[in-house]
Amino acid sequence: MKIDYQESKSDAKSNNLVSLIELAKTNDRIAQKALFDQFAGTMMTVCRRYSIDENNAQDILQEGFIKVFLKLNSLKNVAAFESWIRKIFIHTALRYQKSFKINYKEIDVNGLEDEFFIKENVIDDLACEEIIDILNRLPNGYKTIFNLSVIEGYSHKEISELLKIEEATSRSQLFKSKQMLKNIISKYYILFILLFTIFVSTNYNPFL
């Protein structure tokens, strides 16, 4: 008889997660700590993508986990825990952003071409830390809409409801964010090539 070890391993992992959640619901601190250890790294990435700086990301991480543990009893479908926790962190981050009063303006994008997708594969070659670093160079409004639309997969209608803006504003902000991202990536690549050339010219001599 063949045993699918990969499947049984993931089953064991999900069973472990279910029992951890059930224990955490009863305010078991050890189970809550185990859940924190399992998800803190991934949620910190979410916080970093929506925050203005590292300190702000740390605050969102703390606030998000407190909300998760306080609302854990309202979680009906344990299998959807990961998407549920991610949603809580996104909402917490957006609530934090409200205090910074981001101005979402509608921009006229008629006549402009969406050039981003021509060189789309450039960003796919970058390492994750580099992608997050590049995303953090975008202005807060652009960054939020790019994250919600491209990374989280929210529709423009959902974004407009979440941020209380017009759908057209969301669309135009996404377009501008993609354009700006393209500029940042091209500058990033020029710098990389320049540094690489300097490095090669100083360290490598084919005649030696």
Next chain:
Amino acid sequence: MQKSTIKKVNDHQSLYDTNTWQVIEKKLSERKRKRVFIILFLISILTSGLVLITQKYSSKESIKEAYIPTP
């Protein structure tokens, strides 16, 4: 952005402050303590209110009883 890149970003683990859990634990315990304090405060107000009402009622009854003329 390709789906694999989006998955890569979503699954990425970032470093966080090692004291974060201690802060969360402290805040959760504080909230629990606050909740217990509020519940105790409400119970004490309710019981003192009940005691006052019953005392007032019983004193009125006793006054009434005292002034009932005996046939």
